[in-house]
Amino acid sequence: MEDLYNDIAKIYDEVGIDKFSISFGNAMLKYFDTMHPDENFKKNLDFCCGTGTLCGFFKDNGIETKGVDISGEMLNIARNNYPDIEFVEQDIARYLDDETYDFITCIDDAFNHIVDIDDAKKVIKNLNNLLRVNGLFILDINNFNLLPTYVQDESIDKSINEYSKLKYYLSNEEDLFRFDLEYYENNELIWETSVFERNYLIDELTKIFNDEGFVLESCSQHLFDEVRYEKWKIIFKKVE
Numbered sequence: 574m575e576d577l578y579n580d581i582a583k584i585y586d587e588v589g590i591d592k593f594s595i596s597f598g599n600a601m602l603k604y605f606d607t608m609h610p611d612e613n614f615k616k617n618l619d620f621c622c623g624t625g626t627l628c629g630f631f632k633d634n635g636i637e638t639k640g641v642d643i644s645g646e647m648l649n650i651a652r653n654n655y656p657d658i659e660f661v662e663q664d665i666a667r668y669l670d671d672e673t674y675d676f677i678t679c680i681d682d683a684f685n686h687i688v689d690i691d692d693a694k695k696v697i698k699n700l701n702n703l704l705r706v707n708g709l710f711i712l713d714i715n716n717f718n719l720l721p722t723y724v725q726d727e728s729i730d731k732s733i734n735e736y737s738k739l740k741y742y743l744s745n746e747e748d749l750f751r752f753d754l755e756y757y758e759n760n761e762l763i764w765e766t767s768v769f770e771r772n773y774l775i776d777e778l779t780k781i782f783n784d785e786g787f788v789l790e791s792c793s794q795h796l797f798d799e800v801r802y803e804k805w806k807i808i809f810k811k812v813e
């Protein structure tokens with residue numbers, strides 16, 4: 574996992590992968606204003622923060638934020654982009670902190686990267702220690718059946734600029750799906766890698782969260798103006 578993101582870090586923002594953070598960030602602010610107008614959501618921890626775009630968005634909107642990610646190279650970009658924000662290199666299943674947060678985010682299918690269900694349980698237990706009572710955990714997940722048919726079992730070429738491109742191929746293997754990625758410069762293969770994501774089902778995930786003292790507050794394919802319908806946007810509330 575670290576290897577993939579250490580490779581992809583340099584092109585991540587250029588490909589525009591981070592842009593989803595901004596539209597989802599805007600949808601979250603609307604959600605707080607509409608659904609929790611009398612509550613404070615001013616302190617954020619961003620799990621799997623990548624190049625830090627969502628943290629930067631929150632800071633620009635007056636929200637205190639901190640990012641955690643396992644990839645040193647993604648964090649190098651994040652620290653370079655946002656020198657005033659704290660970023661911690663750590664696996665989210667093992668992350669420790671003395672502070673508590675109003676909301677914790679984990680976006681752009683980052684949670685799908687936790688393929689082992691026991692690791693997912695560790696992450697959720699950890700969230701319980703890090704959130705205040707009534708605090709929110711906000712994530713999105715990919716589900717193989719919701720992904721557009723044009724990315725299923727077909728190879729996609731994505732041009733980055735005139736001399737480089739990313740090629741990816743997505744396939745489904747039982748409860749996992751697999752991305753095979755190849756990066757080319759001047760038609761020469763520079764690196765290739767495969768990454769697995771767990772095909773989480775909403776009921777399965779909700780049961781694990783319920784067991785750890787969370788309730789499902791919202792689950793939708795569209796959250797306000799955020800319309801990447803292939804991603805379930807999910808909000809769990811800590812109630813204990």
Ligand SMILES: C[S@@+](CC[C@H](N)C(=O)[O-])C[C@H]1O[C@@H](n2cnc3c(N)ncnc32)[C@H](O)[C@@H]1O
Nearest residue numbers: 578591621622623642643644664665680681683
């Ligand atoms: C698809 S990127 C999403 C990055 C960012 N949230 C965004 O919206 O642009 C997934 C990120 O999850 C990180 N990641 C994956 N597994 C992790 C883990 N167990 N602990 C911390 N970070 C992890 C990767 O290093 C990568 O930066």
